[in-house]
Amino acid sequence: MQVTSSVRQPLVTGGKTYHDVTHDVSRQVEGKPSKLWFLAFLTAVGVLALGSTALLATLWEGIGMWGLNKTVGWAWDITNFVWWVGIGHAGTLISAVLLLFRQKWRTSINRAAEAMTIFAVICAAMFPVIHMGRPWLGAYWALPLPNTFGSLWVNFNSPLLWDVFAISTYFSVSLVFWYIGLIPDFATIRDRATGMRKKIYGALSFGWDGAAKTWMRYESVSLILAGLATPLVLSVHTIVSFDFATSVIPGWHTTIFPPYFVAGAIFSGFAMVLTLMIITRKVYKLEDYITLEHIELMNIVIIITGSIVGIAYITEFFIAWYSGVEAEQYAFINRATGPYWWAYWSMMTCNVISPQLFWFKKIRTSIVATFLLSLVVNIGMWFERFVIIVTSLHRDYLPSSWAMFYPSWADVGVYLFTFGLFFTLFFLFAKFFPVINMAEVKSVLKSSSEKAHK
Amino acid sequence: MERDTHFILGVYDDEDVLLHAVEKVRSSGVKIHEVYSPYPVHGLEHVLGYKRSKLPIAAFLFGMLGTSLALTMQFYMMKFDWPMIIGGKDYAAFPDFVPVSFEMTVLLAAFGMVGVFLITSNLKPWAQPRIFDLRSTDDKHIMAIDIASNSSLEQEKIKEILSASGATEVNNKSFE
Missing domain, CATH: 3.30.70 (Alpha-Beta Plaits)
Structure with missing residues (x-):
């Protein structure tokens, strides 16, 4: 069944047959959850419960519970928002952009990466909604709904409103893309099951029967969704960066932001995919599907995007000097040497220096090193957003109003809440949904290696 | 039949x-x-x-519908229904309307095409397929x-x- 190529590593190792693919992925859904799964799931729910006290306190008392002050009006909330949205970029990038570029190695990681995208966007969207203070009225501020003021419409000149449209479109299109891919795999589980499970997965599979005509339309839909999702994924972080770039705050008011944010988003997204996939492949024994080749290829993407991010940091600094605008120059000197120097240099170390270690083949093919560096990258990317947001605000035009930002327990708690939410959703996904796209892996099982021989 | x-x-x-x-x-x-x-x-x-499937045509038409709806909505609200000067801009500040128009194009194209796909392929949660x-x-x-x-x-x-x-x-x- 398996044909090996002399040029490339096979995408699926271990001489798997089509039935093995079905069996290896479906047995996770069909078996009883393991003790390890329960432990992990309960931990996530525990974090969620702990964090929800901070969330409820914020909703009850208002956003005065956070450490914000008159000078620093945006801090952890927006940092966490941008961080989660960034993480939510890898899934659609893997499934859409790599589909257009015919990168077949995406097939064994796209399902979990897309799930991660959807959960990360849910976590991200929470922050601006809570930051509204009274989110139950939020629909009037965020959506163009008729109201009793006239109607006084939402402001279409504002990048914050563009964000509402960008994030909600991104979320819903990603969800549809993900679900369309899940339908054939739910049908596989349905056809192996009996009783209640057959009914549930039967409904989830929408009556899929694998007819050639349906597959033809399915392929057409996937290709166009990928074509639509590719500019969409680039537009989302571009628009997130407009939240800053269209303002007149020194340190934010730069035209480099859109490409710089998009590269950073892919960088952090791939790091998070690696963190989760390294654990998933180990726990679910999927080493034959998510091979070292996959990990190495993702690490190469991390080197590229990490280097783009590094160049962007340096360019930003250079342009601040070259612009001759004193406020701009000060904003950058203050970042590197002011009271938040430690945040700036954490960012530089984690994002610019650490990914360069992947130039060594030993490091980028080592699972332990990859796992540790993927954590470092995500910490670095959180600091990047914190540096951009807080250091640009805390020393504004009027020295008498200069201030520092100190997070309150509610800031930390709401961040914890999103971690709990993310992992609760991810563990539920990992138990009840097929974590690998069986149909797509089967479609590359034979052809990918055979073509290489021709 | x-x-x-x-x-x-x-x-x-x-x-x-x-x-x-x-x-x-x-x-x-x-x-x-x-x-x-x-x-x-x-x-x-x-x-x-x-x-060949005609789904690409459906996607294109739904996309066009999204663009038109978004532009109509924005010009109507900002220029005609409640004009306000914001940041010294023209009421009909076309460049500012591009992001929302783009997003609504993608949204309608994707949902419209997927809707047509589900209907033409008879895919729905209560469908009872014949499994050979x-x-x-x-x-x-x-x-x-x-x-x-x-x-x-x-x-x-x-x-x-x-x-x-x-x-x-x-x-x-x-x-x-």
Whole structure:
């Protein structure tokens, strides 16, 4: 069944047959959850419960519970928002952009990466909604709904409103893309099951029967969704960066932001995919599907995007000097040497220096090193957003109003809440949904290696 | 058209054998009802003689609808219904309307196309599909031949053609 190529590593190792693919992925859904799964799931729910006290306190008392002050009006909330949205970029990038570029190695990681995208966007969207203070009225501020003021419409000149449209479109299109891919795999589980499970997965599979005509339309839909999702994924972080770039705050008011944010988003997204996939492949024994080749290829993407991010940091600094605008120059000197120097240099170390270690083949093919560096990258990317947001605000035009930002327990708690939410959703996904796209892996099982021989 | 209930199934293990088999079976004058596969087999739609899907056109039209709706909404609200000077800009600040128009184009194109796909392929949670062989979502390709629409041929003859084309099993399947 398996044909090996002399040029490339096979995408699926271990001489798997089509039935093995079905069996290896479906047995996770069909078996009883393991003790390890329960432990992990309960931990996530525990974090969620702990964090929800901070969330409820914020909703009850208002956003005065956070450490914000008159000078620093945006801090952890927006940092966490941008961080989660960034993480939510890898899934659609893997499934859409790599589909257009015919990168077949995406097939064994796209399902979990897309799930991660959807959960990360849910976590991200929470922050601006809570930051509204009274989110139950939020629909009037965020959506163009008729109201009793006239109607006084939402402001279409504002990048914050563009964000509402960008994030909600991104979320819903990603969800549809993900679900369309899940339908054939739910049908596989349905056809192996009996009783209640057959009914549930039967409904989830929408009556899929694998007819050639349906597959033809399915392929057409996937290709166009990928074509639509590719500019969409680039537009989302571009628009997130407009939240800053269209303002007149020194340190934010730069035209480099859109490409710089998009590269950073892919960088952090791939790091998070690696963190989760390294654990998933180990726990679910999927080493034959998510091979070292996959990990190495993702690490190469991390080197590229990490280097783009590094160049962007340096360019930003250079342009601040070259612009001759004193406020701009000060904003950058203050970042590197002011009271938040430690945040700036954490960012530089984690994002610019650490990914360069992947130039060594030993490091980028080592699972332990990859796992540790993927954590470092995500910490670095959180600091990047914190540096951009807080250091640009805390020393504004009027020295008498200069201030520092100190997070309150509610800031930390709401961040914890999103971690709990993310992992609760991810563990539920990992138990009840097929974590690998069986149909797509089967479609590359034979052809990918055979073509290489021709 | 009345749905027929008696079928002969050819079971194939390999996608390349299947592609040649479809050609052979069709050239021997047997009408194929449908082929069921666990994964998309490239080129299968060509050998089965299916016309290209029109879904791209649906996506384009829904996308255009999204662009028009978004632009109409923004110009109406910002220029005509409640004009306000914001940041010294023109009421109809077209460049500012581009992001929302783009997003709504993508949103409607994606949802419209997927909606058309689900409807034309009869995919819905309460659908009760006819499963010819449970292995067709696992590791086998199932070619279904409708006996009624091939009444000019003997059943044994059809089975011979299927076996000769590389089917590893040939079965009968009837639905009630």
